[in-house]
Amino acid sequence: MRGIHFQMSHSQQKRLARAQQQLLQSAAKIPSSVCVNVGDAIPVNHEDGILKGHGTIDVNGQVVATLCGVVERVNKLVLVRTLRARYKPEVGDIIVGRVIEVVPKRWKVDIGFNQDAVLMLSAMTLPDGIQRRRTTVDELNMRSVFEENDVICAEVRGLQHDGSLHLQARSDKYGKLENGQLITTSAYLVKRRKQHFHFLEQYGVDMILGCNGYIWVGAHTDLQSTSRQGEEPDVSGQKESQSTISEALNSVDAVAGRKIRENICRLANAIRVLCSLGFSISVESILETLEASITWNVDIKDMLGAEFYVRIAEREAERRSSKSNV
Template sequence: MRGLQLPLSQTQRIRLQKALEHLESLSSKVNSDASVTIADSIPVNYEDGVLKGHGTADLNGEVVATLCGVVERVNKLVYVRALRARYKPEVGDIVVGRVVEVAQKRWRLEINYSQDAVLMLSSMNLPDGIQRRRTALDELNMRSIFEENDVVCAEVRGFQHDGLHLQARSQKYGKLNRGQLLTVPPYLVKRQKQHFHHLEEYGTDLILGCNGFIWVGEHIEARDDVIEDQVNQSDSQVLGSSENSASPKGQEQNDTALETRKYICRTANAIRVLSTLGFNLTLDIIMETVNLGLSLNLDINEMLGSEFCVLVAEREAERRSTSKKKR
């Protein structure tokens, strides 16, 4: 929040500063004991034996922080978790990435990590929905599935000798169409039980990637492979109805409705505002921000104005204050 730069008037600046100070006072996670800056001393018990981890150093017999962040302790290990850092993948993370290269039996994706991730041809569902061995013909047709600059949703499988590997073995994963890809700091997206959200009242899908890539697009019904196998359809019909269809004609037959496009833009602008303010991105706060813009009858472009940012900060401070009183 300290790096917040908006074209604010004097009144708006005072209101925003007051709201942010109120939010900081209500925060229960950040406290003076846990938060450290560079060269701050970290209190430890030397009698139990201390393992100095990431973000710490030994200076004149004291453990000091070499990063700005929060002190974490795991048994005897003491380390500093940086508040603002690049994405660090964990197995099972839901990520959204962009294809940067089609290589032999694999795609390489940019996922906001220090290196490109790898999605193997054998680690994803084929458009026909049939579980089978990948043949040489499948490898030749890789570009009909994903090509450069395509946006893809996948899951972190793990680290191997050639880098970070992804998998997309479910209908909810695959190519994303008809929407917007947003980039936010990864620390704003916390790991949750559910990262896929269907906003029924708006007819849109929201995917909160743990890597800071967020997708907002038109809702697409995901179909189960077993059900698809039981239905007697021709190959062309299956390819046309599949979410990960290789045929672009099947995906472009129907244009996205104007009302749906407006809601996609509203949701995207709400995420931009929350990212600018440094708020954690959850479904509840995103929906509250969208509804706030609708209740004020603001145009889509007006949601990016200074006044709306101040209103969002004030509303969030009021909401947290109310929820704390209820406890």
């Protein structure tokens, strides 16, 4: 467990140790030829022409792993892909990052890579939505689009000839993220999937699982406009003043806004629990953890306490154990 700062009782420590042992036993049932440690020989069945790729070395005619990870084969190429590693960008990756500097014609963005990414002014859709050449006026107004510390969503465009990593945001789904929380975790916990944008309609929340391990949880962008539709107070044929209607609408928005902020905090804490336990992050696992906190009547603040961590670990251990016994 990483990033946890609280005291556990003796019984909680024993329960957590038991759950970890069950998780290790479930993992041990994975074929040993798939996972390797440093110094392990990788069986290649005495094939000729084997190419030794990343994470391997030739020792006395044997292919030996130099990294801990999973062995992968691509025709004759043998390589080891590490389970825990820094984010390695691939073209098309959906990422979440934070603007750290505004320079001429570009924004520099922290995405958890070994260098800052670059979002060119010409590689994004401007607020007016018109496709046109960028002018000096656009360059002067760059801070009105993004400024330092803004959280944004973009797509990896690729590495340029100068070695810099470029992003692009040529769609309405990309851009500045507001009214939410940014959770940073290890990139290896977030697997690449077909869908990284999720609208959790039952909670009124948008969630973006960045391939770089940066996760955004925020209020749905269309929530304010949709929440007011059909929610005007019933005047029962009586004429009410405009101020009374406005006060009623503001009251509805205040209640809805508070509920959504609670949902955002509960989702964010569910993600933090899964990250600290080292479990893979997916929309399914996040919702399962959130629903467990509701079912167990756990307050939002108590989700970061020892008891909830232990119960989530026990539940996952039991699930994997029953799955492996099938």
